[in-house]
């Protein structure tokens with residue numbers, strides 16, 4: 309009788325042990341990520357300033373190339389790499405040509421707003437996506453919105469898309485994604501309809517196939533639709549389903565409609581992707597792929613504190629999504645911290661503040677006194693009422 313009872317007990321206990329060990333094992337599997345989060349959060353010193361000084365180290369870094377001053381010959385080497393601007397006696401001047409007029413206009417918006425506070429200066433602003441001053445070459449001073457720290461000398465400025473000139477996505481952003489001040493409000497409103505508990509715990513992505521780097525997420529979505537909903541949309545170059553990885557293109561989805569999902573993906577495009585900052589306003593967790601491409605505000609945001617870092621080759625993609633699902637409270641906090649950072653430190657006044665400091669600091673480095681170049685024309689502020697239309 310005794311051994312029968314023990315046998316029975318074993319029959320009940322054994323599966324129980326397996327379950328306990330199993331659950332414990334899968335929880336232990338997440339220790340590396342949980343530890344990374346703990347370490348990052350402990351190390352992080354929240355930015356408490358109410359101006360743009362959170363981004364000071366980026367500015368220092370960008371200008372460190374020019375510690376000994378910018379010579380006229382350095383500047384001349386930059387002139388045909390971008391659009392030549394001057395500020396003389398609180399007026400803004402520009403060369404006639406600008407490769408992307410709406411982008412120049414997006415840049416000019418911020419400069420004109422500050423013009424009364426800006427010193428006489430002269431700069432070359434690159435409005436292409438791609439940086440222009442590779443580290444392997446002789447440096448020249450050029451302003452670009454995005455770069456790879458170890459590869460480019462470019463001096464970063466806040467992108468034109470904070471105001472206008474962003475990528476036109478038909479039919480959702482026919483005139484181009486811009487007006488960060490308006491987007492902040494639009495996305496916040498929509499996010500309120502999708503509190504964390506109601507969001508789908510699915511990885512979401514809609515965007516074009518700028519590079520094959522995004523394919524693993526699309527393929528994961530096709531294989532395991534309960535984990536990911538990721539599809540390619542058309543871009544201008546779209547000719548057939550081949551350009552959307554063998555499936556018909558998906559419909560474009562406005563950024564605020566991404567808020568229904570807990571896990572939102574950010575990939576680089578040609579350079580850093582404009583959507584990054586928008587995603588945080590959903591109060592979803594941002595999965596940020598790769599760490600090379602920067603905009604001026606990226607280095608103030610930290611992996612695991614504000615977003616989940618994903619390897620460039622997406623080899624940890626599936627694991628990270630499962631981690632997020634099984635550690636809901638932990639990743640919810642990442643979403644909250646990311647949201648709060650962007651809400652508090654990437655306001656329009658922070659963008660203006662960065663422009664002002666950038667121009668002031670850069671101008672101190674010029675070793676000549678700029679005087680009006682007669683071939684430039686004056687850029688006048690747009691009439692207010694026209695801008696509000």
Ligand SMILES: *[C@@H]1O[C@H](CO)[C@@H](O)[C@H](O)[C@H]1NC(C)=O
Nearest residue numbers: 387391392403681682683684
């Ligand atoms: C004036 O600006 C034009 C256009 O950028 C440039 O080609 C030229 O070198 C400038 N001249 C001087 C004297 O700086």
